[in-house]
Amino acid sequence: MKKLFLLFLIFNIGLQAFSQKIQLKFVDKFSAPLFGVTVNLRDSLNKSFQLNNFTDTSGRAEFNLKSNSIYLLKASSVGYKPFTSIINTSEKGKAYIFTLQDDSQTLSSVTVTAKKPLMTQEDDKTIVDPEPLAGMSTNAFELIEKTPGLFVDQDGNVYLNSSSPARIYINGREQKLGPSDIASILKSLPPNSIEKIEIIRTPSASMDASSSGGAVNVVLKKGVKLGRTGTINAGFNQGRFGNQFVGINLNRSLETRSSYLNLNFNHRKSFDESTFERVLETENRNLNTDSYSIFPAYSIFSGFGANFDLSKKLEIGYDGRLSFNDNKSRIENNSEVVNSASFVEKFSQNTNLVDNNTQNYNINQGVNAKYKFDEKGSELRFDTSLDYFETNGVQDYSTNFLIPTPISFSGAGDWLNSRTLFASMLDFKYLFPQKFTLETGLKTSIQNFDSKTEYTITRNGITAKDAFRTNAFDYFENINAAYAQMSKSFGKYVLKTGARLENTVMKGRQTVPSDTTFSINRTDLFPYIFFSRKLFKIASYDLRGYLIARRTISRPVYEYLNPFPRFVDQYIYEAGNPSLRPQFTNNIEANISFDERPIFAIGRNYVKDIFTSVVLQDKSDARVSYRTYQNLGKNTETYFRLLGAVPPGKKYFFVVGTMFMFNDYEGQLDNKPITFSKGTWSFFTFHQLKIDGNSSVYMNGFFRTNGQQQFYELSNFGNLDLSINRQFFNKKLVVTAQMRDLFYSNNYSFTLNQGNINATGFRRNDSRRFGINIRYNFGQKKKNEGFDMFNVEGMDSK
Structure with a gap:
């Protein structure tokens, strides 16, 4: 490098x-x-x-x-x-x-057909306009799945250019939740409530250091600058099961204030199907498991806010979100232990049935203010927010053994998790003469997490407390940060450098069934450098080069540290690792943009003290395995991205990109050395064909070869979506017919060979769907003009 x-x-x-x-x-x-x-x-x-x-x-x-x-x-x-x-x-x-x-x-109403840029490069982040993708999506989560260059796994993690998942932000505020909880929030957001998506692969010192996998910031619309506008949106899609949704967005802008209101209802139902075959080497037996799950759910979302100009220099704003999700699941698990040679002789056979009903509430309130010192861009920004997330769950389960001895038992449990997050930050930016800019700021975040779980078990008609499943714990986290960075322009050159200092305090205490108290207090420094230069012109367009480097951290959350076992079924359980250390990543990337459109990047991640989910064999029973987290050693990730558009024209628009990542692991697992190297290719594309002034055809998709997820080696898999868009009534009514996962290729086989675990399997879900979206736009709209090779033509701009 x-x-x-x-x-x-x-x-x-x-x-x-x-x-x-x-x-x-x-x-x-x-x-x-x-x-x-x-x-x-x-x-x-x-x-x-x-x-x-x-x-x-x-x-x-x-x-x-x-x-x-x-x-x-x-x-x-x-x-x-x-x-x-x-x-x-x-x-x-x-x-x-x-x-x-x-x-x-x-005018009382203005509708202008214009070209809008799909992706633009702004310093160290890529800006994605969601409008072309919104018509093919029923919620914000699906919109992120369709964004070129982003990869979303079946568990809800979003990946950019690392094997570590990206951090998700909404309106610049980090969502300190697990991937399933974040996915629930994004699935409740209507796609046309999103103003833009910011992809930040190497965040500057002004952002949190806990972003080794990069960051994705979903910026919601907060009102428009022309009178009153609104959108009514409704539709459905159908696979093996069906989804339905309806929503309305309202925006109002006056001389010194603006406001907005979003309401959305979404009903979802899907399935997940998997098989898992593990070799029990010490017993010359195989453990085979087939699992089928269905997930019905519905969600209600409301977003609201207002902005006020108190003077020419001072403005304040308020925004809030309220969402409710009701998630149900029914999981049927069939397991058997057979002879590895004959696959006929059965030593054990049983069926598990699990019914879950979970309700969660999310309330987010935020206040922001901005004071402008001058017209050059010098300003003082303040943002504070309070986020409350609560989950109530009820579970009923039963296990029926057929072999070796018919026996059955059942149980029930309920849990209550509550999470409160307070965050406040103050940013100062001042533009001095001679193109010199100084940025500095302070931030504090305080998180409290409480969990209480109680279970009972019934055997032979007798119900008793289940000590294995019952637990209670609380967790406290406080991160205080200060940063400073400066930038200077030297003709065609731009240099930005800075550092972030973060102090982390983490305290966890399990009260039931035993005390597993731990405490962490550490301070770390995270430097950052950004260098940019205009290279030359091609056909009057600027070609610009960038060089970016930064150090980041990934902190283990309490669920990863809590050592008490959490039962999954009779053959597998989960347990945390209280000795888990933070993971540090040093990233360096060089990239090139063409007229502020990203076209090429090459980079490397140096990862130290990797912690990841591993599956180990229980030492007391070879049939039982458990999932935990371990620091495995170090990893070097080398990658490059290439993005282009051909040809630039009025009728047909075509974007294609590829990314290659090569991982080189070196470390230990279960006291055994683990070394391997693996390369993965990802391809993604977006097409638009304009049939006439009111009709367009869209296609987008991805394909991944030799995939990897933690230590699971995946087969080739991909996804191709197709949609047809037609506009009516002076382009105010938009009707879209779409087909998701056209060839039903978004499923994969997997292999897991680590430590004493040797397993294979297959996984798929309800990804192939046909649907219709109907959207009606009313009010005034803004005029957008311009042309570039990354533009999408024929979309009504707002």
Whole structure:
């Protein structure tokens, strides 16, 4: 990587500048960038000479201008008053930022068909516009699944460029929940309530250090800048089981305030089917298990908020979310122990039935404020939030043995988990002259987690307390952080560097059945560096190179540390590891963007003290295995990504990408050395074919070869979605027919060879579905214009 870094610098420094540019930026009264502003410049001495351009998604427009000259500026955009000013190119280093004022004489309704960028590169993050994908999705979770370059496993984990899952943020706030709980929240969010998705593969020092797998920030819509708008959305999809949903989004904007309201109802039902065959080497026997589960559920979601301009410099906002999920499941497990040679002789055979009914509530309240020091972008931001998540569950189970002796027993249990998270942060950003920017901030987060589980077991008609399953524990976590970073532009170069200091306090205490108290108090430093340079132009588009490096941490949560066993069935249980250490990752990545669109990246993760889920054999009974977590050693992950679009045209749009990751493990498992190397390819694509002015066909999908999930080696698998979109009533009504997992290929076989465990299996779920979405848009809409090779044409912009 040192050689790569040197070559990168030598290549960039050796390139010569082609021309000097002046950059203009246009924002609205909320300091949000304005896209599609028409900009006209005329030479004050030669008024017949003029230049025209449009602002991009960051609100910027660039011009090649003569030095020591004066130009007359005119700017216009639908919904804003015409703007005029003077540009003096002799004022070197001046930042040109202009604020357009709302025009009260707007049309009652504006619908403009325009091209919108699907993906853009903004410093160290990729911005995804969800609009093209929203019509093919019933909720935010499905929308993330369809985002090119993201991979979501069947347990709800999201992966970017690492074998560690990414952290999920909503409106910039980390969701400190397990993957299944986060998936429940995302499945309750309607897809058209999302403004954008930010993919941050190597977060800067301003973000939490606990993001070794990167971060995905889902930004929800908080109102629009033109009058009143709204959307009514309804639909269904059908596989072996069916989903139905309906929702409404309302937005209102006045001169100094805006507000929004989202309501959504979603009913879901799916299944999960798996087989598992484990070799019991010491007994010359095989343990075979077939499992079939169904998951009916429904959810209600409400999002609401308001923003107020108290003055030209100060604005405050409030946003909240309230969701309720009712999840049920029925799991049928058939297990048998057979002779490994004949597969006929049976030593044991039994059936397990488990019924679960879980209800969870999530309430999130947040207040934010921003004070602007100047028009250049200097500001002070404050954000505080309180998140409460509660889960109530009831379980009934029964186990029936047929061989060797007919016997049955049953049991019941209930649990109550509550989690409270308070987070508050203060960020300061100041833009000095000579293109120097200073950023610094403080953050604190406090989390309390309480869990109480009580079980009974019934044998021979006698019911008693089940001490194996009954437990109670509480967990406290406090993370305090401070960061500072600075950036400086040197012509075509941009350098940003900084560091984050985090103090972590974790305390856990199990009260039932025994005390397993532990405490952790540590302080860590996480440096960060970002380097960028314009390389050269291709067909008037800028080619820019980036180099990013950062250190991150993954902390074990209390569920990973609690050593008390948690029963799954008579052949497997789960137990935590109180000696688990944090996992550290050093990442370095070089990437290239074309006109702010990501096209290529290469990087490496150096992971130390890896902790991951492992399956071990119980020393007292070879038939029984248990899942736990261990620090295994170190891993080097080398990867590259490639993304392109061909051809850029009005009727047909095509995006294709690929990613390769090579893992090199070295460590110990169950006191035995473990070393292996494995490469995995992932391919993803997105297509749009515009049939006419009102109809389009969309296709997206992925394919993964030689996949890996922790220590499970996966077979090839993939997914292909197809949808047809038709617009009616002046493009206000949109009807979409879609087919998910067209070839039913999103299922896989797996192999697990680690320690004393040698197993194979197969897993699939209700992934192939046909559905219809109906969406009606009303109110006013914003005008978007522009063209680039990563644009999607024909979508109504908001």
